[in-house]
Amino acid sequence: MKAKKLIQKCKVIDIHGDVDIDIKGITSDSRQVKPGFLFIAVEGICTDGHAYIGKAIEQEATLIVYDKPMIEEYFSKATYVRVENSAVALAQIAAAWYGNPSKHLTLVGVTGTNGKTTVATLLYNMVRAMGHSAGLLSTVANYVNDERYPTTHTTLDPILLNEFLRKMVDAGCEYAFMEVSSHAIHQKRVYGLHFEGGIFTNLTQDHLDYHKNMLEYRNVKKSFFDDLPASSFALSNYDDKNGSVMLQNTKAEQYFYSLKTVVDFKGRIVEKHFDGTYIEFSNKPLVVQFVGVFNVYNLLAVYAGALLLGFDRDEVLRVLTLLKPVAGRFQTIRSPRNITAIVDYAHTPDALTNVLNAIHEVLNKRGQVITVVGCGGNRDKTKRPIMAREAVRLSDRVVFTSDNPRFEDPQEILNDMLNGLTEEEKSAVISILDRREAIKTAYALAKPGDVILIAGKGHEDYQEIKGVKHHFDDKEVVDELMNKLAN
Template identity: 40%
Template sequence: MQNRKGEDFLKLKDLIENIDVLETNVGDFDKDITDIAYNSKNAKEGSAFVCIKGFKTDGHEYIDEAIQNGARLIVVDEFFDTSKIKGKIDYIKTSNTRKALAVMSANFFAHPSKDFLLIGVTGTNGKTSTTFMIKSILEAHGQKVGLIGTIKNMIGSKEIEAQHTTPESYDLQKLFWQMRNEGVDSVVMEVSSHSLELFRVYASDFDVGVFTNLTQDHLDFHGTMENYFSAKLKLFGMSKKRVINADDSWGKRIIEMYPDCMTYAKDSNATVCARNIKLYVNKNQFDLWYNDKKEEILLNIPGLFSIYNSLAAAACCILLGIELDTIKKGLEELKAVPGRFEIVESNEKFTVVIDYAHTPDGLLNLMRTVNEVADGRKVLLFGCGGDRDRAKRPIMGEIAGRMADFVIVTSDNPRTEDPLKIIADILEGIKKTNVEYVVIPDRYEAIKYAIKNARENDFIVLAGKGHETYQILKDRTIPFDEREVVKNILKELRE
C-alpha cells in the first residue's frame, strides 16, 4: 500500500508528528514504519501498533501478539506500565491513544482531507438523507463526490459497504486516501456523536459542518443530553464554516456560539427557508428562499422532515457558492434515499412504507408525515434496539399510542437483551394511551400479521430497520431485508 509520494513506508519521526509523547525508549526516529494497526491481528512486519481501549477489549492486552506479527513500534496510553514491554520493542506513551491513532493515520496518508472539500453532517435525525441530497447537488454542479455514512460509502457511483456510521480514524483516513487517489473533488460524510467523542474524525480537515437537530438518543453512551450535545459540538469547532438548523433549540445554542454561521429554518427568520409547503404521499412541493431569491422545488422524498433535510443541503451548497438553479436540479434528481419513507411497490389496496425512525423524535416526525397523507388506518409496527438507551423505549411507546390507530410491538435488533424485556419497556408508554395494540416478538410474523389483517386504504408503517438488510439477535445475525420480507409475505398470502 503506497502513501505519500508513492512510498510504502513513512519515517517514524514523520509518523508521530504532532502527537503528545509522554515517554519513549525509541533510539532511531528515522526508521521506516510500513503501516498502522489498532487490531493486533492486522499488525504486520514493520508496522506501528496503537493500543486502543474498546468497549469489550483493551488493545494493551494484545501487545505480545502484535509483536509476534511483526510490529516495530507500540503506542500505549499514559496509564500503562511500560515495564511490561521494556526490552521487547520500541514504544511511545501518549496521553490519548485514540487521538494519537487519528493524527498518525492522517500523517501516514499525507492528510488526504486537505486535498478535497470535506463536509460533515451531524445530528440525531436526518444525517443520511442530508448527505445524499448534498451529494446529488454537488454532482449536479459537476463534481465527483465521495459519500461516507450509515447505508454505504461511495466513490462517485461506486459503492463500498459501510461497517459503521463513521469508520475508525485509520480506516477513515485510508478511505480519504483512496478517494483522493480516485480524483474526488468533495466528500460528504455523516459524523456521529460516537465518532466525535472517540476521536475518529480528529485530524480531519472539515470545510463545512452541518447540524440537523438534536433529540434523545445514545444516552446509554453519553449519559446526559448535555454530554450528547457537547460531543456534537466538537464538529463545529473543527469546521471552517457552519450550517445550523435555527428551528432546533440546540441549534439556537450553536448559533449563539457561532453567529457567522449559515442558518436554515421553516417559515422563520433564517438565511435559507421554505414557504408555500405542500405535502403528498410520495413527494413534497415548496418554495426555497435565500435572501430575496426563490426556486420552486419538487422533492421526490415525502415528509416535512425531508424538507428540513433539503434546506440543510441547500444552505450548505449555497455556502459553497452553488447557484439556486443547480441546487434545484440536484434536489429534484434525487429519487429516493434507501429506508427513508420508502414505499414498497405493490398492487395492493393498502400502502406499506419502510423507515429507519428509531428515536422518539424520528418516530414522531414519521407519524406526523403519515397523518398528513394517510386516508385509512395508520398501522405502526416497531421495536427498539437491545443494548441501547432504555429510557427512550416508553417514550416511543407513548408516541406510537398517540399517533397510530393500531400498533404492533415487535423486535428490532435485540442483540444480547431479552426481546420480551425490551417490549415490556415499550409497553410502559403504550399503556398510557388508549390505542389498540398487539405484541408479536418475531418481526417476520409481526409483518405477516400486519399485511394479512390489512384493510383497504391502510397505511402500514414498518419503523426502525429502514435500509438495514439484517437483524442482530443474541447469538447470530440473520438476513432481514424488509423490502424482500414484504414481497415474500405478499406472494405467500396470494398462493
Template identity: 40%
Template sequence: MAMKLSQLLKRIDNKRFSSCGFDRDIVSICSDSKAVRPGALFVAIDGAKAKGSEFVAEAVIKGAVCIIAPLHTPSPVSAEMPFITFPDTRYALAVAADEFFGHPSGRIKVVGVTGTNGKTTITYLIRSILREAHFSAGILGTIGSIVKDTLIPALNTTPGAIEVQSLLQQMIDAGCHYCVMEVSSHGLDQKRVEAIDFTAGIFTNLTQDHLDYHIHLENYFLAKAKLFTALSKDAYALLNLDCPYGRRLVGMTQAPVVSFAIDSDADLRATDIKLSLDGSEFRLRSKEHEVTLSTRLIGRHNISNILASVAFSLTQGIGLEDIAKAVTAFSGVKGRLEKVCSADRNIFVDYAHTPDALENVLRILRQLSGGKLIVVFGCGGDRDRLKRPLMGSAAERYADTIIITSDNPRSEEPKDIAEAIASGIATKRYTIILDRREAIYEALRKAGSNDTILIAGKGHENYQIFKDKKVAFDDIIVAQECLRALGSHGST
C-alpha cells in the same frame, strides 16, 4: 508505502519514550492487534470491554515495530523497539493516521453532517447536487462508503480513524472533489475525525438517542458540538435554527454561520409548504433567492433536510438551476420512507429508530393518509433503554394499530424489550409479535384498501442481530414476500 516513525509522530506533543527512540520505517498503522503485520505501528486503545494494553504483546509477536500505549503502561518489549506512552492514544491514532496518508482532508473537501436524524438523506442529496454541478463526491455513512461509484459496506456510521483517512485517500485517487460524511457522536467523542479539516459542518437536529453511551442529553450535545468548535474561520457552519441545540451552536463556532429553518427566522427558509404521499413542494426564500422547489421526498423533516443541503450547496457557489434539478430528480435513500409497491395500500419502510424520528414519520403519515395507520416497530437491544417507552408513546399518539416486534435484540430478550416499549402505551391496545416477519405479515393482513402501514426501525439494514446469530432480514423484501403470500389483499 512506508513512512519514518519520526515523521508520523512529529505533530504529537508530550509523548514519552519508555524504550529507545530508534527511527523505524512504518508500513501500516493498526489499533486492532488481529490486523497487525510486520512493520506496523500498533496503537493501544482502551475500549468499553478491554484495555488496549492487553493486546500489546500479541501485536509484538505479530511483527509490530513500534507501540504507542496509554501512560503508565509497562513496557513488554525489548530495549531495541520504540515503546511510546501518551495521555490520549485515540488522539495519537487520529494524528498518526492523518500523517501516514498525507493529510487527505487538505486535498479533498470534506463535509461533515451531524445530528440525531437526517444525516443519511442529507449526505446523499448533497452528493446528487454536487454531481449535477459536475463535481465528483464520495460518501461515508450509515449505509456504507461510496468511493466514486463503488459501495463499501459500513460497520459504523463513522469509521475508525485509520479507515476514515484511508477512504479519503481512496476518494482522492478516484478523482473525487468532495467527501460528504456522516459524523456520529461516537465518532466525535472517540476522536475518529480529530485530524480532519472540514470544509463545512452541518447540524440537523438533536433529540434523545445513544444515552446508553452518553448518559445525559447534554453530553450527547457536547459530543456533536465538537464538530463545530473545531471548524476553522475558512469553513462554514450550516445550522438548523428550528432546533434549540442548533441555536446554541451559533455562538460556539468561529466559522461563518449559514442558518436554515422552517418555523424560525433564518438565512434560508421554506414557506408555502405542500405535502402529499407522492412528494412535497415549497418556496425557498433567502435574501438573494426565491424559488419553488419540488421533491419526491415526503414530510416536513425532509424539507429541513433539503434546506440543509441547499444551504451547503450555495456556499460552494453552485447555482440554483443545478440545485433545483438535483432536488427534483432525487428519489431518496434506501430505507428512508421508502415505498413498497402495492396496488391498494400505502406501505413504507423507514429507519426511524428514535422517539423523535418515529413521531415525525407517523405524524406526516397520519396527516396524509386517508385510511387507518398501522405501525410495526421495535427497539434495538443493548442500546438506549430510556427511549423504549417514548417510542411506545409516539406510536400511541398517531397510529390506529400498533404491532411491537423485534429489532436487533442482540443479547437481550426480545420479550423484555417489547414490554419496555409497551410500558409507554397508556390507552390504546397493542399487539406484541416478536417474530418480525410474522409481525409484518399481520400488519399487511389487517390493512384494508387505502390504509397506510409503516414498518419502522431497520430501514436499509438487511439483517437481524440476535444473541447468538446474525440472520438475513430485509423489511422491504419481507413485505413484498408477505404481500405475495396474501395475494396482495389484506382484510379489514
C-alpha cells in the same frame, strides 16, 4: 514511512528507543499486527489496547504508541512512544500515514440525531448529478465516485476513515460527504480532519446508553462545530432548540436554515402528497419526491449546503426535483389493494414521531395508520417506553415486534416497551416477536386506503440475534407479501 514523521504532530510525553525507523503498517488491533508495524494502544468501550501490547510485541511490532504508565520490561523489545492521548494520536498517525487526504478534498460533515444519512447522501447524489467526482461515508454505504463499499459503522475508525479518504483522492474526487456520529466525535475518530463545512440537523434523545445525559450528548455534538476552522462554514437548523447553541463557539462562518423564521436559507411547505411535496426555497417554487416536514428540513439543509459550496442556485433547485429518497428512508410501496406501506429507519422517539406525523399530514383522516415497530437490543433502554407511547398515540393499531435484539431477550425488550403504556393503551397493541409475522399481521389488518408504517430497520438487510446477522429486509418482505396477495 519513518516513525518520526508519523508521530510528528502527536503530543509526545516520552520516547524509549529509536524513532528513525521505517514503519510497514499501522493498526490499533493487535490481531492485525505484522513485523515492522506500529501498534497504537487505545482504551475502548469494551477493551483496552494497553492489555494487548505484549501480544503486539510477540507479533514483532517495532513501535508502540500508548498513553498509560507501562511496565518497562518491554522497552528493550521495541520503540515505545508515550503520548498525551492515544485516541488523538491514532487519528493523527492515520492521517499522516495516508498523506492527510482530507486536505485534498472539499470535505463536509453532517451531524445530528436524525437526518445525517439523508443529508450526506443527497449532497453526494447532487454533486454527482452535476458531473463532479465525489465520495460518501454513511450508515447505508460508502462510495468512491460510483464504486460502492459496504459499511459497518456510521463513522469509521480513523485508519479506515483516512484509507477511504485516500481512495477518494486517488480516484480524483473533488468532494466528500460524511456522517459524523456523536460516538465518533467523542472517540476522536474525526480528530484533525480538515472540514470545509459542518451541518447540524437536529438533536433529540438517543445514545443515552453511551452518553451520561442529554447535556453531554449535546456538548459532544457541539464540540464538532467548536473545532471547525475559520475558513469553513457551519450550517445549523435554526428551528431546533439547540440549533443556535451548536454554533455558539465556532470559529467557522455561521449560517442557519429554517421553515419558520427568515434566516439565511428560508423554506416553506405549500402542499403535501404521498408521492411528493410542493415547497418553496428562498421564494423559488419546486416539487420534490419526498414526504414529511422532517424531509423538507433535510432538503433545505442540502440546498443551503450546496449553495455554501458555491454551486449555482438554479442548478441546485433543478437537481433537487430529481433526487429520490435514500434507501429505507420513507420508502413508499403501494399495494394493488390500495394499501400504502412505508419502510423507514426511524429508531428514535423523535424520528418515529416525525414519520407518523408526516403520514397523518398526507392521509388527513382518509384511512387508518398501522405501525410495526420494535427497539434494538443493547442500546438506550430509556427510549423504549417513549417510542411505545408515541407509536400508540399516533397510530390506530400497533404491532410490537423484534428489531435487532442483539444479545438481549427479545421479549424483555417488548416488555420494556409495554411498560410505558397504560392498560387501555395496551389494548391497541399486538405483540409478535417474529418480525416477518408482525408485518404479515399488519397487512392483514389493513383495509383499502390505510397506511402501514414498518419502522426501525429501514435500509438494513439483516436481523442481528445473539451476535449473528440473519438476512432480513423489511422492504423485501413487503414486496413478497404484496405480490403474493395480488396473485
